Amino acid sequence: MIATTDSQRRWRRAFVIAGAIVAGYALLAPLTSLDVAQSANIPLLADKFWFRIATYIVMFIVMASAWNIIGGITGYAAFGNVAFFGIGAYTTGMLIAKAKWPFLLALPLAPVLAASFAALIGLPLLRLRGHYFAVASLGVGVALGELVQNIDYNGRPVFGGASGLFLPIYAVGHRGLFFFYLMCGAAALAIAVTWWVLRSRFGYGLIAIRENEEAAAVLGVNTTAYKVAAFALAAALTGLAGGIFSQWNVFINQDNAFPIEYNVQMILMALLGGTGTVFGPAAGALLLQLLIQFLGGSLPISLDIPFVSSEARPIIAQVILGLLLIVVVVFVPRGAIDFFGGRTRLSLAYLRRSLRETSL
């Protein structure tokens, strides 16, 4: 650990205060949409649109924080966590749509099923390392989405098939508000779990595995049990987000419950914010998701990109995202949180140094 200087401490304090203000505004602004607030003439700070985007952002905070447990703290490059999101979404979805369970009873089963599945596939998969684990987990995600869409029983799709699964709308006042706060609860849980892991004996074991798995085993860490537990924990949190998503979105299919690009997005968010930290993935999720929404033109503050027609805009947005991914990976391999946290200052010398460290 490097000794903290005064300037670093100042930076960090400023960062924490800014984060608290953003979080406070995001948590309180929705309340202005309540009837009580409206009748008291408080200006409306959050409309339906705001809820949708904010809930998406918080959903990614949950997923990026969950990935951080297996990818950042344990050091296993899981590339198929979207499988757990899909399992969560379909567990809750099936229980509500087919078995007519109430939402609040069906939701807790989403993380349970996702974690059980993770433990089951984790036993063989976590024996693999590096690239092998990454792509094997990616394979699980892809294969699962395909199975869910195509499994038939007596000629009828079990999980809704290609046309997807429709859920009854959850009858609750202020639906947008309800799901936003529910997702916030999941995010708080994910961050709290990360915080606990990093301070527990369990977490030290995981870090030991990341740094040197053989050495950890020699020191008496039951590496298999620890790795599988970390994988299942990440799966449970991701599955919870999926379960909330299915009732919130009312409709799920292979494309929105098993989107391959989420795999990359959650990793990029964790990297951007700083892997292995408590708040890093959350900060990264906020930054990247805002950027994606901005480029896609769905934020209220929008910028016209010159010479680009409105049809080509989403495509251009993807190109910019790809270029950004390249730039971040090449120039800021240690995550942007280093700057905000005051550990390093963004300078030409820093960029040059990190480039020299990794290039041929």
Place this chain on the structure above:
Amino acid sequence: MDAFVQLVILGLLAGGVYVAVGVGFGLVWGVLNIVNLAHGALVVVGGYITWQLFTGFGLDPFLTLPLDAAALFILGYALQRGVINRIIRAPLLFTFLLTFGVNLVIVNILLLIFGSDFRSVTPAYSGQGLELGSVVIPYVRLASLGAAILLAAGLAFLLNRTRIGLAIHAISADRDAAQLVGIDLRHAYAVTYGLGAACAGIAGGLIAMIQAITPTAGEPYTLQAFVVVILGGLGRVSATVVGGLAFGLVEAFGQSIPGSGSVFANAIAFGLMVLVLVTRPQGLMGRLH
């Protein structure tokens, strides 16, 4: 029995494409230790070059293959030299993300240029085939299997019998020692990636003749290439050939199971891959280090 023979033939023909897709991917992975998530996108670029030359200039699609290879070699060389070389010492996650970013950029530029319509290359002889009893083997598929085997043989020759091939072997064995004996690492890395991309380009040309292509069609090819390379074993071209043909066979037989159909192609492929990884991590043909 007839059905069995038919399945074997179909499987081997499909395997030809997998060999072509796999060899370049295996080379880049084995030598540079990069899992190239942009591989599928490079395949699709090759397919579009063939399509453009065929529809625009009336060139025979098989004659466009060398042009695919040349264009993709240049693209791959520049990509490695300019971008990927800069993070070669970073943890593996970074090369994953970087090549995914490259994939995103290529796919969306293709979308901007060609749109999302499906394109196919259909020369005059595409409907004809060789009749063997009740089985009809399209000439195009037969020729593409031949081309894929030729490609693998050519690559093996290049790697084992030429100066740059030996340099590639050297950097694969020990990067720092290779530098000590005077190999220009940046150039050798870029050539390796360029060769991988050239193979992808040829694979793309072959695929365009067999099925319709669209800019977003590349992702399955990346995944299939990965499965093929794992199945055969990392490090040798001949192992990838075995892996590709084996994968084609498994897929053909898997799809013939009643009720499964082609919809489970990915699930079968990945089930197989996980099985191989867990039981025989060195692959069917691989040797343990």
